[in-house]
Amino acid sequence: MSFAGEYIWIIGASCGIGEALARELAAQGATLILSARREAELEALNASLGGAHRVVPFDVADSAQVQRAAEQVSGMGTRLDRVIFMAAIYRPEAIAARDYAFTKQLVEVNLLGAIYMTYAVLPLFEQQRAGQMVLCGSVAGYTGLPGGQPYSASKAGVINFAESLYAEVDNFIDVKLINPGFVRTRITDKNNFAMPMRLEPEQAAKAIAKGLKGRAFEIHFPKGFTYGVKGLHSLPYAIRLWLTRRMRDKA
């Protein structure tokens, strides 16, 4: 598998899965555009990859910044093969915490950020008559669980949006949805509960790289975990909600 000759924009590349994915795709020959808010981290990543990539820092929660970033990337004059939106924020917090300010920020980054990016990139893909838009949901977005928090709801929104996007865009635009299970990053480092089958970011990056070239809409891993949660989601509400209440009572 090779990404040689491809131009790929990764948003959320400054750490975690996005950074590991940048390393994986660069190792496979891609030229990258690296984005997130923290410019110094992106520059350090670029330097460690040999400096041949471009750094475009911006905040995905600000639609004007998203638009400017897309214009900057479009102005580079190269074809853009794939755009991979990995940015998100997370804080473990029960719904009962009712943190209005953080909830607003979380939805703006995780859900609105994904939508703003798609709006900004689609005209470019339409002009090229080609391109792959990749959004990152989460297994947490499959079904509402106790402790799911607004984070899971934001990811359910991303999943739904990606499905609509797939249904709506022209055939020359490919849409992919990444739904990871647990991966060891600063996100899961905040959790103090058991995280079955947790992967390393490098393992997640390899699964994503393989999936980008595959035919399936959804890239999900590790399968032993994701199929379990899919199974729960496919149950009728009467059974599913009975089970999720029992999970709460056991916690």
Ligand SMILES: NC(=O)c1ccc[n+]([C@@H]2O[C@H](COP(=O)([O-])OP(=O)(O)OC[C@H]3O[C@@H](n4cnc5c(N)ncnc54)[C@H](OP(=O)(O)O)[C@@H]3O)[C@@H](O)[C@H]2O)c1
């Ligand atoms: N780790 C897991 O177990 C897991 C499971 C399921 C899904 N996911 C999803 O996988 C993706 C990557 O997560 P991760 O675990 O690698 O988390 P991470 O290490 O915290 O990485 C998140 C990335 O998003 C960027 N970001 C956050 N807010 C941003 C903003 N306002 N504008 C631009 N960039 C922003 C961060 O960079 P800056 O801080 O520099 O902006 C960082 O590069 C996320 O979508 C997450 O929801 C992760």
